[in-house]
Amino acid sequence: MTSTSVLDLTGVSRTVNGKIIVSDIDLSLKPGETLGLIGPNGSGKSTLLNMIAGLVRPSRGEINICGHSMAHMRRRKIARHIAFVAQQADTGERITVRDAVELGRTPWLSALRPWGPEDDEAVAQALGVVGMQTMVCRDWSSLSGGERQRVQIARALAQATPILLLDEPTNHLDIHHQIAILDLVERLPATIVIALHDMHHALRCDRILAMKNGRCIALGPPLEVLTPEIIGEIFAVEAMRIPDPAGGRPLFSFRSLT
Amino acid sequence: MRWFWLSPVVLAAALMFGTAIGETRIPFATVIDVLSVKLGLSHAEVDAIDMSVIWNYRLARAIVSACGGASLALSGLILQALLRNPLAEPYLLGISAGASAGAVSVSVAGIGAGIVSMSAGAFAGGLTAFALVALLAHAAGGSTGARGAGVIILAGIAGSQMFNALTALIIAQSASAEQARGIMFWLLGNLSGIRWPDTWLALPMAGLGLGLSLWHVRSLDAFTFGADSAASIGVDVHRTQIVLIGTATLITAIMVSLAGAIGFVGLVVPHAMRILVGSRHSRLVPATALAGAVFLVVSDVVSRIALPGQVLPIGVVTALVGAPAFAVIMIRGRKQ
Numbered sequence: 001m002t003s004t005s006v007l008d009l010t011g012v013s014r015t016v017n018g019k020i021i022v023s024d025i026d027l028s029l030k031p032g033e034t035l036g037l038i039g040p041n042g043s044g045k046s047t048l049l050n051m052i053a054g055l056v057r058p059s060r061g062e063i064n065i066c067g068h069s070m071a072h073m074r075r076r077k078i079a080r081h082i083a084f085v086a087q088q089a090d091t092g093e094r095i096t097v098r099d100a101v102e103l104g105r106t107p108w109l110s111a112l113r114p115w116g117p118e119d120d121e122a123v124a125q126a127l128g129v130v131g132m133q134t135m136v137c138r139d140w141s142s143l144s145g146g147e148r149q150r151v152q153i154a155r156a157l158a159q160a161t162p163i164l165l166l167d168e169p170t171n172h173l174d175i176h177h178q179i180a181i182l183d184l185v186e187r188l189p190a191t192i193v194i195a196l197h198d199m200h201h202a203l204r205c206d207r208i209l210a211m212k213n214g215r216c217i218a219l220g221p222p223l224e225v226l227t228p229e230i231i232g233e234i235f236a237v238e239a240m241r242i243p244d245p246a247g248g249r250p251l252f253s254f255r256s257l258t
Numbered sequence: 259m260r261w262f263w264l265s266p267v268v269l270a271a272a273l274m275f276g277t278a279i280g281e282t283r284i285p286f287a288t289v290i291d292v293l294s295v296k297l298g299l300s301h302a303e304v305d306a307i308d309m310s311v312i313w314n315y316r317l318a319r320a321i322v323s324a325c326g327g328a329s330l331a332l333s334g335l336i337l338q339a340l341l342r343n344p345l346a347e348p349y350l351l352g353i354s355a356g357a358s359a360g361a362v363s364v365s366v367a368g369i370g371a372g373i374v375s376m377s378a379g380a381f382a383g384g385l386t387a388f389a390l391v392a393l394l395a396h397a398a399g400g401s402t403g404a405r406g407a408g409v410i411i412l413a414g415i416a417g418s419q420m421f422n423a424l425t426a427l428i429i430a431q432s433a434s435a436e437q438a439r440g441i442m443f444w445l446l447g448n449l450s451g452i453r454w455p456d457t458w459l460a461l462p463m464a465g466l467g468l469g470l471s472l473w474h475v476r477s478l479d480a481f482t483f484g485a486d487s488a489a490s491i492g493v494d495v496h497r498t499q500i501v502l503i504g505t506a507t508l509i510t511a512i513m514v515s516l517a518g519a520i521g522f523v524g525l526v527v528p529h530a531m532r533i534l535v536g537s538r539h540s541r542l543v544p545a546t547a548l549a550g551a552v553f554l555v556v557s558d559v560v561s562r563i564a565l566p567g568q569v570l571p572i573g574v575v576t577a578l579v580g581a582p583a584f585a586v587i588m589i590r591g592r593k594q
Contacts, residue, residue: 055489079492086490089483092344093537099482106480107492111473159491 006031006162006191007052012061014047014214021047022214024061029191031162036205036222037195040235044214045195046087049165052193053084066162079107083156084165090148091140098136100151101126104158126157130184146177153184166194170201199226199239203249210234223250232257265548269324276320276555277312281562281569284308293317319452323558323572324551325460326449326513327523331550332467333506334524335531335542339478340499342485343411344587347525348510351410351503352417354519356387357511358445359421362428365444366437376444377515383421384511391417446571447520449558456516467509468547474502475539482537520573522580523550529587 009027013020022044029035037045050056052063054070063070065081073081083104104126105119127133130150135143143151149169156164166185170178182201185192196202208225210218212234218225231239231252240253278289292312294300333348349355360383361376395413425445429438471478477498480488489495510524527550528542535541554572557579561570 075494076492084490091482
């Protein structure tokens with residue numbers, strides 16, 4: 001563990017009924033860094049995120065947040081350090097956008113510390129970042145998938161944590177909203193761990209952790225990890241990396257192995 | 259929260275209503291006289307029988323009705339919030355079925371050799387059934403994640419079926435026709451045996467339910483997007499579930515042991531209040547407690563005067579209101 005890191009994982013593993021879900025992950029994240037998690041379905045990305053969020057315990061290994069061992073932290077304290085946007089979070093309750101975002105203030109409130117002006121401020125700011133400030137009174141049920149995702153991100157931002165976890169936030173969104181969410185994530189000052197399916201999206205991260213069968217296959221800058229060899233190994237496809245004619249990030253082309 | 263200051267007034271009015279109306283007609287002026295004499299506000303001359311009917315019988319009964327209604331409605335609200343299921347209600351966890359089995363075990367099968375009262379049997383049965391349901395849910399992995407809510411409901415159905423079968427078995431085996439009628443009456447809710455000592459049990463239980471629910475309003479809100487989401491915003495899900503579901507179980511079992519298994523209050527009242535005051539528990543908890551109390555006091559009055567010369571089980575009244583409301587909730591749920 002280095003003194004400047006916000007999130008440290010040492011030998012983190014999880015075994016369920018003898019089956020290894022995540023095995024020996026070591027990781028150290030600096031403040032403001034964005035880490036992309038890639039890997040096929042069932043490679044352990046979500047389980048790893050759930051462990052970092054403190055929702056499931058590692059079977060072995062240790063997670064440290066800002067130098068504190070997570071195993072000894074209370075739920076409320078963890079929630080003051082880490083916000084988590086899960087893949088599916090829906091409700092049948094009749095709540096407004098504002099109600100949903102206000103939930104993010106829960107770890108800072110108690111019966112003895114009621115809602116105050118700083119909470120209003122945090123909520124307003126979070127709504128502004130995701131561009132939902134004009135929709136605060138809309139009902140949750142009337143929102144589109146992209147809007148719901150933005151509200152969930154605003155809820156996490158209102159939590160005002162140094163670390164933000166996102167589990168495939170671009171799933172089920174059209175291209176426009178995918179790009180909007182990724183642009184938003186890129187602007188955030190927090191340390192971010194984000195699970196992604198699209199290699200093109202992953203290229204925008206500072207570092208990539210590539211997983212297969214619960215193991216770390218590669219960890220490093222996107223262009224070093226997202227090579228045709230590594231992509232081929234973890235996804236069992238033939239990949240080609242093509243320079244962008246417009247001079248931007250490279251493009252990928254995939255074919256099944258024959 | 260503008261309506262909040264009105265709630266003691268509404269509650270007092272409901273209790274007055276419950277005290278003033280009954281099988282025997284007593285002039286309202288007499289009711290006022292009795293209450294003012296008993297509360298030390300006047301020294302008017304009142305008939306001893308009127309005094310006894312109004313003070314010992316009707317007022318105690320109205321207070322226990324109010325406590326029972328508030329407790330059942332709050333239990334339903336807690337379970338709906340924590341289990342994320344709009345059809346959750348206190349009896350879902352097997353409490354009513356267990357209490358019924360406990361009651362018939364004592365009154366018909368003679369367990370306890372006459373020392374144990376029917377109420378105590380109901381209380382023991384309710385807690386036993388809940389313990390079995392909780393164990394089954396735990397064994398089936400019901401204490402973890404999103405699957406948990408579905409598992410505990412299935413376990414509750416299994417437990418209820420078993421204890422209902424046990425009740426039917428005991429009645430079929432050993433009850434006379436007269437006993438069977440008495441049991442049926444009790445199972446559908448019966449407040450006729452309520453006297454002052456019962457209020458000393460009902461009042462603290464309703465107070466406990468209301469106090470703990472108010473203390474946990476933010477935690478209840480946090481379950482809006484499910485248990486994992488609640489955990490990720492800092493709620494100790496396990497502790498909250500144990501404390502709140504435990505409390506709901508305890509106050510339901512006590513109320514069932516006092517008044518029988520009165521259905522639908524825990525299901526319908528929280529939903530009606532969601533429509534009126536919204537989904538935030540800071541408003542929903544006091545509104546649900548108040549509406550539950552008023553609903554049961556009024557239902558009790560209706561059960562006494564609906565058929566002249568005959569008292570209906572209160573559960574019949576709450577079910578006649580509750581079952582259609584249940585249907586409406588299901589249809590609304592489908593549209594969402």
